[in-house]
Amino acid sequence: MDGLTPEQARLRDRARELAREAAAQAAETDRTERYPWPMVRRMTEAGLMGLTIPKAFGGAGSSYLDAVLVIEELAKACAVCGRIAVEANMGAIGAVMAYGSPAQQRLAAGLVLAGDKPAICITEPEAGSAATEMTTRAVRRGDAWVIDGVKHWITGGGVSRLHLVFARAFEDGVDLGIGGFLVVRGGEGDPAGLVIHRRIPSMGLKGMPEAEIHFRGLEVPDSMVLRPPGGFARGFGRLMEAYNGQRVGAATAALGIAAGAFDRAMDYAQARRQFGRPIAEFQGLAWMLADMSIRLEASRALIWRAARSAGPGDGADGFPDRLAAAQAKVLAADTAIEVTNQALQVWGAAGYSRDNPMERFVRDARMFAIAGGTAQVLRTQVAERILGRKLPQTRDGFLRQAAE
Numbered sequence: 138m139d140g141l142t143p144e145q146a147r148l149r150d151r152a153r154e155l156a157r158e159a160a161a162q163a164a165e166t167d168r169t170e171r172y173p174w175p176m177v178r179r180m181t182e183a184g185l186m187g188l189t190i191p192k193a194f195g196g197a198g199s200s201y202l203d204a205v206l207v208i209e210e211l212a213k214a215c216a217v218c219g220r221i222a223v224e225a226n227m228g229a230i231g232a233v234m235a236y237g238s239p240a241q242q243r244l245a246a247g248l249v250l251a252g253d254k255p256a257i258c259i260t261e262p263e264a265g266s267a268a269t270e271m272t273t274r275a276v277r278r279g280d281a282w283v284i285d286g287v288k289h290w291i292t293g294g295g296v297s298r299l300h301l302v303f304a305r306a307f308e309d310g311v312d313l314g315i316g317g318f319l320v321v322r323g324g325e326g327d328p329a330g331l332v333i334h335r336r337i338p339s340m341g342l343k344g345m346p347e348a349e350i351h352f353r354g355l356e357v358p359d360s361m362v363l364r365p366p367g368g369f370a371r372g373f374g375r376l377m378e379a380y381n382g383q384r385v386g387a388a389t390a391a392l393g394i395a396a397g398a399f400d401r402a403m404d405y406a407q408a409r410r411q412f413g414r415p416i417a418e419f420q421g422l423a424w425m426l427a428d429m430s431i432r433l434e435a436s437r438a439l440i441w442r443a444a445r446s447a448g449p450g451d452g453a454d455g456f457p458d459r460l461a462a463a464q465a466k467v468l469a470a471d472t473a474i475e476v477t478n479q480a481l482q483v484w485g486a487a488g489y490s491r492d493n494p495m496e497r498f499v500r501d502a503r504m505f506a507i508a509g510g511t512a513q514v515l516r517t518q519v520a521e522r523i524l525g526r527k528l529p530q531t532r533d534g535f536l537r538q539a540a541e
């Protein structure tokens with residue numbers, strides 16, 4: 138009924154198997170706020186890091202749907218592990234595999250297949266939703282580009298090695314547009330000019346560092362510039378096309394968290410007795426569980442549809458459709474907030490206790506309506522696509538549109 142191939146069903150079983158180990162350490166990862174390196178090693182051994190990397194570069198050449206199946210299983214057990222699987226298969230790594238030079242592709246594939254979760258550096262203190270207003274600059278100096286600026290809320294800052302840094306490129310004082318610059322930290326030490334300035338304390342997903350990163354005269358060789366077709370002038374749009382893949386991944390992590398909370402709510406509702414009978418028999422809860430299951434199935438259907446829109450194949454032959462990705466992410470993010478809260482409600486006071494995972498699910502679910510394009514911004518993107526018209530967000534946007 139689910140339309141999965143036998144290989145996909147086997148891949149999901151493999152992820153489910155590993156998710157048992159992920160579940161066993163999830164509370165500890167949350168409590169200590171440490172990146173789960175032992176789980177990353179297990180995921181690497183199991184071939185779940187870099188699944189979507191084409192076979193020619195040592196990956197499995199898996200599809201976005203394959204990766205989605207893995208992410209959901211891991212996120213059900215450990216949300217941080219789910220998010221690691223997102224960025225090890227989508228986003229920056231997808232961009233490099235699609236647009237990179239062979240040397241860049243080899244470098245990125247080598248890092249991810251060895252266990253690196255790349256970081257994508259877009260957001261700045263004054264440019265969040267309005268990402269194109271970024272002020273981080275990359276100025277051409279001879280054979281290199283010199284980057285200055287500040288990025289914040291960078292997932293994996295301080296643990297990630299490969300960074301895809303979005304910056305506005307200038308040559309001879311001319312603004313060329315926004316481009317992507319590859320920077321590698323760790324190994325032989327951090328490159329001079331890349332400073333992990335501070336870790337930002339987070340509400341949920343506490344084992345995943347969120348960092349503010351300062352770039353101070355960071356030199357990036359021209360060979361590390363990611364050059365999508367169309368050059369810098371189309372750079373932002375092309376990079377965002379790759380980022381649509383990560384939106385599908387983030388939607389899946391949200392779904393996994395919600396599904397994990399739902400499974401536990403189902404078990405508890407049948408085990409817990411009040412008034413001499415299982416609480417699942419009370420219509421108030423039974424309908425709540427029914428609604429939760431409906432929202433989860435709807436989210437999964439949109440996510441799979443978005444993942445399939447990338448087409449089957451070798452990982453680099455197209456990204457998920459922009460509209461489908463935004464629709465899936467909006468629904469999954471809203472669903473995750475709702476379902477995790479309802480699941481906690483089913484558990485009563487026990488759900489509110491830190492002795493149980495329910496409050497962690499609620500905290501972990503909250504970010505997905507903010508990160509990766511907020512619920513509001515993505516609704517505007519959906520509206521633009523279905524209306525077939527640009528909906529400018531700046532005050533003078535419509536005036537400029539009318540004048541054109």
Ligand SMILES: CC(C)(COP(=O)(O)OP(=O)(O)OC[C@H]1O[C@@H](n2cnc3c(N)ncnc32)[C@H](O)[C@@H]1OP(=O)(O)O)[C@@H](O)C(=O)NCCC(=O)NCCSC(=O)CCS(=O)O
Binds near residue numbers: 378381508511
């Ligand atoms: C796109 C926005 C930043 C709005 O800014 P603008 O109104 O200035 O930009 P546009 O004119 O809409 O777009 C410029 C250019 O890019 C193309 N584009 C934009 N989005 C996409 C897309 N999703 N897919 C393909 N192409 C896209 C657009 O067509 C234009 O191209 P042309 O110039 O016409 O060629 C804003 O809407 C927005 O998306 N804001 C959210 C920013 C965001 O998502 N940040 C994520 C940071 S990473 C992160 O959060 C990681 C968390 S995680 O994954 O867990």
Ligand SMILES: Cc1cc2nc3c(=O)[nH]c(=O)nc-3n(C[C@H](O)[C@H](O)[C@H](O)COP(=O)(O)OP(=O)(O)OC[C@H]3O[C@@H](n4cnc5c(N)ncnc54)[C@H](O)[C@@H]3O)c2cc1C
Binds near residue numbers: 260289291292347507
């Ligand atoms: C846990 C987490 C991880 C993240 N990881 C990364 C990462 O790895 N890399 C990275 O680059 N960024 C990352 N981000 C940043 C994330 O992409 C931004 O937080 C997001 O794009 C929103 O920007 P902002 O927080 O500055 O909010 P703002 O843009 O300041 O928005 C504030 C509020 O105003 C609303 N709003 C803004 N503009 C509009 C509009 N036009 N219409 C309607 N409402 C609007 C928003 O929806 C929101 O409710 C992460 C964020 C979080 C929380």
